[in-house]
Structure formats: structure tokens, C-alpha cells
Amino acid sequence: MTDIQQTVYVVEDDEAVRDSLELLLKSDDKPVQTYESASAFLKDYSDQMAGCIVLDIRMPGMDGMELQKKLNEKHSILPIIFVTGHGDVPMAVDAMKEGAVDFIQKPYREEALLEKIEAALEQDREQRKSLDEKQEIIRRVKSLTPREREIMDRMIAGQANKVIAIELEISQRTVEIHRSRVMHKMGTHSLAHLVRMVLSVKDLID
Amino acid sequence: MTDVVTENPEVTVLLVDDNPQNLKVLYETLKDKGYRLLIANEGEKALDLAHRHHPEVILLDIMMPEMDGYEVCERLKADPDTADSAVVFLSALDDLQAKVKGFSLGGADYIAKPFESQEVIARVKTHARVIRLEREMQSRNRELQGDQTRILNSISEGIYGLDENGIIEFANPAAATIVGCPAEELIGKSFFELHFASGDEAPETLPVMATCQQGVVESQRDIQMLRVDGTTFPAEYRATPKLLDDEELHGAVVVFRDISAELESEQALEDARTLVQEQRDQLAHTSRLTTMGEMAAGFAHEVNQPLTAITNYARVSKRMMAKEQPDLDLLRQTLDKIEAQSHRASEIIRRIRKFMKKPATGKEVVSVPTLLEDTRQFAEVDMRNNAGGIEVQLEEGLPDVLADPIQVQQVALNLIRNALESTRAAESDAPVEVSARRCGQHCVRIQVRDHGVGVSEQAEEMLFHPFHTTKDDGMGIGLATCRSLIQAQGGDIAFERPEDGGACFYFTLPVAGVEGEPCTPDEA
Numbered sequence: 031m032t033d034i035q036q037t038v039y040v041v042e043d044d045e046a047v048r049d050s051l052e053l054l055l056k057s058d059d060k061p062v063q064t065y066e067s068a069s070a071f072l073k074d075y076s077d078q079m080a081g082c083i084v085l086d087i088r089m090p091g092m093d094g095m096e097l098q099k100k101l102n103e104k105h106s107i108l109p110i111i112f113v114t115g116h117g118d119v120p121m122a123v124d125a126m127k128e129g130a131v132d133f134i135q136k137p138y139r140e141e142a143l144l145e146k147i148e149a150a151l152e153q154d155r156e157q158r159k160s161l162d163e164k165q166e167i168i169r170r171v172k173s174l175t176p177r178e179r180e181i182m183d184r185m186i187a188g189q190a191n192k193v194i195a196i197e198l199e200i201s202q203r204t205v206e207i208h209r210s211r212v213m214h215k216m217g218t219h220s221l222a223h224l225v226r227m228v229l230s231v232k233d234l235i236d
Numbered sequence: 237m238t239d240v241v242t243e244n245p246e247v248t249v250l251l252v253d254d255n256p257q258n259l260k261v262l263y264e265t266l267k268d269k270g271y272r273l274l275i276a277n278e279g280e281k282a283l284d285l286a287h288r289h290h291p292e293v294i295l296l297d298i299m300m301p302e303m304d305g306y307e308v309c310e311r312l313k314a315d316p317d318t319a320d321s322a323v324v325f326l327s328a329l330d331d332l333q334a335k336v337k338g339f340s341l342g343g344a345d346y347i348a349k350p351f352e353s354q355e356v357i358a359r360v361k362t363h364a365r366v367i368r369l370e371r372e373m374q375s376r377n378r379e380l381q382g383d384q385t386r387i388l389n390s391i392s393e394g395i396y397g398l399d400e401n402g403i404i405e406f407a408n409p410a411a412a413t414i415v416g417c418p419a420e421e422l423i424g425k426s427f428f429e430l431h432f433a434s435g436d437e438a439p440e441t442l443p444v445m446a447t448c449q450q451g452v453v454e455s456q457r458d459i460q461m462l463r464v465d466g467t468t469f470p471a472e473y474r475a476t477p478k479l480l481d482d483e484e485l486h487g488a489v490v491v492f493r494d495i496s497a498e499l500e501s502e503q504a505l506e507d508a509r510t511l512v513q514e515q516r517d518q519l520a521h522t523s524r525l526t527t528m529g530e531m532a533a534g535f536a537h538e539v540n541q542p543l544t545a546i547t548n549y550a551r552v553s554k555r556m557m558a559k560e561q562p563d564l565d566l567l568r569q570t571l572d573k574i575e576a577q578s579h580r581a582s583e584i585i586r587r588i589r590k591f592m593k594k595p596a597t598g599k600e601v602v603s604v605p606t607l608l609e610d611t612r613q614f615a616e617v618d619m620r621n622n623a624g625g626i627e628v629q630l631e632e633g634l635p636d637v638l639a640d641p642i643q644v645q646q647v648a649l650n651l652i653r654n655a656l657e658s659t660r661a662a663e664s665d666a667p668v669e670v671s672a673r674r675c676g677q678h679c680v681r682i683q684v685r686d687h688g689v690g691v692s693e694q695a696e697e698m699l700f701h702p703f704h705t706t707k708d709d710g711m712g713i714g715l716a717t718c719r720s721l722i723q724a725q726g727g728d729i730a731f732e733r734p735e736d737g738g739a740c741f742y743f744t745l746p747v748a749g750v751e752g753e754p755c756t757p758d759e760a
Contacts, residue, residue, distance in 0.1 A: 044541045046576075046577050047541050049545070050545040050546075050548030050577075051548055053552045053570065054548045057551075057552050057555045088537060090622070115536060136540040137540050137543040137544040137547050139547075
């Protein structure tokens with residue numbers, strides 16, 4: 031299992047809050063990167079980033095909500111935990127609708143924040159893992175020859191070797207060879223597994 | 237009233253002689269000359285006619301039986317009704333003694349017998365004219381005196397004429413009314429003894445004394461004067477020296493009045509002012525509470541920042557201490573940070589409490605940069621929603637102002653918040669510009685300029701009117717309160733329309749320690 035480095039990205043305009051949060055997370059052995067504004071983070075952003083964002087909802091200049099929208103446009107999958115103040119709950123609800131994982135109200139208890147961060151990192155890990163798996167499946171699918179691909183599609187559609195052989199006007203033996211190549215290249219021995227793998231990336235390969 | 241010559245040219249001439257022949261000659265001489273001629277052949281009859289007809293000229297023979305001309309003249313002069321007639325003696329006695337006696341008894345002229353008719357006509361004409369003019373003059377004098385008396389009587393201020401020792405020579409009816417004593421009983425009394433308690437002070441320091449003795453003009457307000465019955469009243473007076481033609485001091489004229497009612501209304505006015513001031517302070521306080529209410533969420537955020545930081549630092553510290561070999565330096569640094577953040581939180585709370593304090597603290601010498609910086613930090617609570625923020629620009633060497641810092645901060649905060657709101661509404665990221673500069677000798681001008689939605693011309697007229705608002709949720713109190721607060725500091729507040737849009741509000745405050753009126757916005 032490839033264990034990629036996860037970082038907690040703290041976007042917070044208040045220096046003291048930023049500094050204290052950085053210390054706190056570091057003392058919990060979490061890699062931390064801090065940003066004093068939404069635009070600073072946006073400038074630094076890349077889709078290689080893994081972890082989660084702890085984002086202050088109210089900031090001068092670009093606020094947390096705007097940053098969330100910009101990141102959505104970039105198809106970021108980084109989970110966002112919004113940090114809100116008193117009276118910002120309606121804003122937080124909007125943020126959740128836009129896909130934020132959670133929000134926490136200032137001043138917060140450390141345990142609550144760390145729990146939420148843990149959960150966000152877990153979610154990121156899973157998303158990333160499934161994303162990695164899909165990438166692998168896609169890579170494997172792309173390694174098939176056109177013929178193999180055609181035969182795989184028919185296998186998934188549930189056609190028997192005999193039917194495939196007749197429709198493609200090739201020998202059943204040839205179908206069997208292609209079939210064994212497909213199973214080998216896709217790294218599986220079970221047709222059921224193959225079906226599930228290919229269906230999970232169906233949108234991405236067609 | 238005596239007739240005026242021009243209006244009634246008829247002049248009466250009385251001819252007195254015991255000799256019918258003489259009378260006839262005189263009559264012939266003067267008839268058809270436009271005179272009314274009266275004739276008497278003896279003294280008693282002459283006196284009677286003179287008394288009844290007030291002749292201008294009396295031609296009077298000296299040598300008469302029973303009552304001679306001298307006696308007639310004497311009695312004419314003794315009678316006020318006839319005293320002003322011109323007596324022209326007629327006599328053959330052409331000697332100096334007789335003439336001198338005649339003049340000494342009040343005679344006006346002397347004609348020697350036998351007389352020339354031309355001379356008689358000329359002399360009568362001259363004397364008639366003199367007497368008519370004299371009578372006219374006296375009549376005018378009486379009118380004038382009447383006027384003066386009426387003026388003195390009708391004036392509501394008391395007027396005393398004093399001699400150089402302060403003895404009352406004249407008192408008008410108002411003086412009598414004010415001091416509670418008939419005017420005639422005041423005459424002859426000492427002004428000082430009557431109206432000031434003896435022994436209280438050295439006599440030379442008594443009011444009016446300097447005027448009586450040294451001829452200086454003096455005036456005072458709110459002194460205590462005694463009425464005749466011994467009660468006192470507050471008075472205002474003005475004393476001017478009475479100088480006659482010889483430029484010598486002849487006492488003083490004192491104009492005075494009872495100012496009890498005036499003082500009462502002044503007190504009532506003062507009370508009303510105090511009440512207005514109290515209500516203004518009350519309103520200002522209410523308006524500060526309202527502002528704080530509007531900003532509550534912002535303040536909660538503002539206080540939560542250091543509290544959040546403190547909580548985080550505290551956790552970090554605990555973890556550090558749980559280690560086998562705690563990094564004491566790092567721990568100390570973290571604790572220092574906790575301390576700094578708790579100061580930060582208490583500073584925010586201090587600022588809020590100070591702003592909410594009631595009543596306002598009163599005027600003091602205030603540093604404009606400190607005040608504006610404080611206000612800016614305050615307004616930052618709202619500024620979180622503005623991209624542009626607030627820029628403060630201060631002229632070098634700004635003098636301190638004399639003002640109530642809380643109320644000025646309230647006004648500045650109000651203007652800045654309006655500016656931020658207007659900027660937000662215009663979705664502009666231009667900063668709100670706050671600036672201060674000296675303006676003339678007497679004042680400092682503080683200006684808040686924004687690039688927001690601006691003020692419509694229609695709204696501009698009503699800007700500082702109470703209960704007028706352009707905001708959906710506004711009460712229309714803000715700017716009206718601002719104006720009343722700034723005016724209470726001796727400054728003023730106004731609006732300017734910037735050419736390139738937005739709005740500009742400014743107010744003036746008096747420079748501390750500089751005498752004189754602060755400038756008005758128009759001069760600014």
C-alpha cells in the first residue's frame with residue numbers, strides 16, 4: 031500500500047490563531063502548512079496536495095467560501111473543515127452544501143478539532159486510494175489491444191466464448207487466448223472482479 | 237398755549253396814560269399797523285387788561301396819579317401771567333435816574349416825551365417781535381421739557397440723578413417703583429445709605445462711588461441692592477458722571493434695574509440647556525449601544541481569535557510538559573504567547589467597555605492620531621467584510637484637540653462604518669480613506685472618504701435630519717446624533733460630494749489651548 035504524505039493546510043488570517051494551530055498540530059505529529067490568506071493558498075495549490083484544509087470562513091479579501099468555490103472549479107478533492115465564528119452557522123450550512131466535510135465553531139476544543147481533522151484525513155485517504163485504484167484500472171484497460179478491449183467488453187456484457195467467436199468470426203480457441211490475456215493484463219482471475227473493476231471506471235474510459 | 241407770531245400775526249399793545257390827549261396821540265400813531273390796541277388811563281385798569289389779554293408790549297406812562305408807572309411795572313413783573321410783557325416807559329422825565337429805575341424794575345425800554353411817532357412805531361415793532369419770539373421759545377421749551385419728563389417717566393429702568401455726595405436729586409417713577417418708595421421721598425436721601433448695607437464694605441468701594449467722586453463711568457451686573465423696606469434685589473446698573481458745561485463733576489446719573497426675572501429666566505435657560513445636554517448624552521449612549529449591538533457578531537469573532545489561540549497554546553504547553561524532557565525554552569515562549577493573547581482579548585474588551593461607558597467622560601485634551609488609530613481598530617471588526625480596508629493618513633505635527641474622546645470616536649466610527657457599508661454595496665475594493673489635517677488656527681479637520689455608492693442629491697439635503705434614512709434597516713439617528721455630538725464639542729460636521737464619486741464626510745474639532753471660535757465647515 032503506497033502511503034502518501036498527508037498535510038494539514040491551515041488557511042487563517044489571524045496570526046496568533048494560525049501560529050497556535052500550527053504548534054498544536056505539530057505537537058500531534060501532523061505535517062502542517064499555513065497560509066495567511068485564501069489567495070496565498072490558491073497560488074500554492076496543486077492537485078498533488080493530499081490531506082485536508084482547515085479554513086477560516088471569515089477573512090479579509092477572499093473569504094473561505096470563495097476559496098471553496100475556486101477549489102471546486104479546480105476539481106480539488108481536499109476535504110475542507112470550515113472554522114466559523116459565532117453567528118456564522120448559516121454560512122457554514124452553505125459551505126456544507128458546497129461539499130465541505132465539516133465545520134467547527136471558534137473557540138473550539140482541541141479534541142473536537144483533532145477528531146474532525148482525523149476524519150477528514152481518513153476521507154482524503156480513502157478518496158485518494160479509490161482514485162489510485164481507478165487510475166490503476168484505467169492504466170490496465172489502456173494496456174489492452176483493441177481486440178482484447180472488444181473481447182473484454184463482450185465478456186463483461188455476459189457473452190459466452192462461443193457467441194463471441196461466432197460474432198467476431200474467429201475461432202473459439204482464439205477467443206480463449208484473448209480472454210486469458212485480458213485477465214492477465216487486468217490482474218485478476220475472476221470475471222466478477224473484472225466486471226466490478228471496469229464498471230467502477232466506466233465513465234472514465236468511454 | 238401762546239399763539240405763534242406767524243400763525244396769528246395780531247400783536248396786542250396796551251397803551252397806559254392818564255392823559256387822554258396822550259392816549260389819543262399814541263392810538264393814532266399805532267392804529268392801522270396791524271396791532272390790537274388796548275387802552276387804560278390808570279394803573280389798576282392797566283393791570284386788569286394786561287392780566288386778561290397778555291399784551292406783548294405795554295407803553296406805560298410813569299407819572300400817573302394814584303399808582304405810578306413804576307408800581308404798575310413792578311406788579312406786572314410779579315404776576316407770572318404778565319411778567320413777560322415788554323414794558324416800554326413813556327415819560328418826560330428824561331433823566332438818568334428815572335431811566336435806571338425803570339430798567340431796574342424790569343422795563344424793556346424807554347421813550348422820552350414828547351415822542352416821535354416814527355420812534356414809537358419802530359420800538360413797538362421791535363419789542364413786539366422780541367416778545368413773540370420769546371414766548372414761542374418758551375412754549376417750545378415747555379414742550380421739550382414735557383417730552384423729556386414723559387420719557388423719563390415711561391422708561392422702565394430706574395434713573396437717579398445724584399450730586400457729588402451721592403444725595404438723590406432726581407428719581408424717575410420707575411426708580412420709585414423698583415425701590416418701593418414714592419419718588420418725592422427719595423429726593424434728598426443718600427443713594428449709598430439707602431441702597432447698601434452700611435459697614436459691609438469700605439465706602440469707597442460701593443457701587444457708583446467712583447463715578448460720584450472721580451467721574452469715571454462704571455457698570456456692574458448682579459449686585460445686591462436694598463429696597464427701602466430693607467429687602468434686597470439683584471440689580472444691574474450703569475453710572476455716568478454728570479458733567480455740566482464747565483466740565484466740572486456734578487455727581488452722577490445712575491440707570492439701574494431689577495434683574496430678578498432676568499436671572500430667573502437665565503437660570504431656566506441654563507436648566508433647559510443642562511437637560512438638553514443630558515438628553516444628548518443619553519441619546520449618544522443609546523446610539524453607542526445600538527452600534528455595539530450591530531457589531532456584536534464582529535466583536536465575538538474578534539474576542540474569539542485570541543481565545544482560540546490561547547486554547548491551542550495551552551494544549552501545546554500541556555503536551556510539552558508531558559514529555560520526558562520538556563523543552564523549557566519552547567514552553568516559556570508558548571506561555572508568553574498565551575499572555576500576549578490574553579492581553580489582546582482584554583484590550584478588545586476594554587475598548588468595548590470604554591465605548592459603552594455612560595455618561596461620556598467630558599472634554600479633555602485628545603491626540604487625534606491615537607483616537608483615529610483606536611477607532612480604526614474598532615472598525616476593523618466590520619472591515620473583515622471589506623476587501624479594501626481602512627487607510628489612515630495623518631498630517632505631520634497635528635495639534636491636540638479639546639473634545640470628549642468617546643463621543644468623537646463614536647462619530648468617527650459611525651462615519652467609517654457608513655463608508656465601509658457603502659463601499660461594500662458598490663462591491664468596490666477601494667479602501668476607506670480616513671485623514672486628519674490642521675485647518676486654520678483653531679481647528680483640526682477629520683475626513684472620511686469612500687468610493688462607495690455615494691449619496692443622491694435628494695438624500696443630501698436631508699442628510700443630517702433626524703429620522704431620515706436611506707438604509708432599509710436604519711433609524712435615521714446616526715448622522716443627526718453625529719451632528720449634535722460634534723456641535724457640542726464646538727465643531728461642525730458636513731458632507732462634500734467628491735467629483736469622482738463616493739462620499740466624503742468631515743468634521744472639525746477645536747485645537748486645545750487656542751482661544752477663539754473654531755472654523756466652520758465652509759471655511760474648512
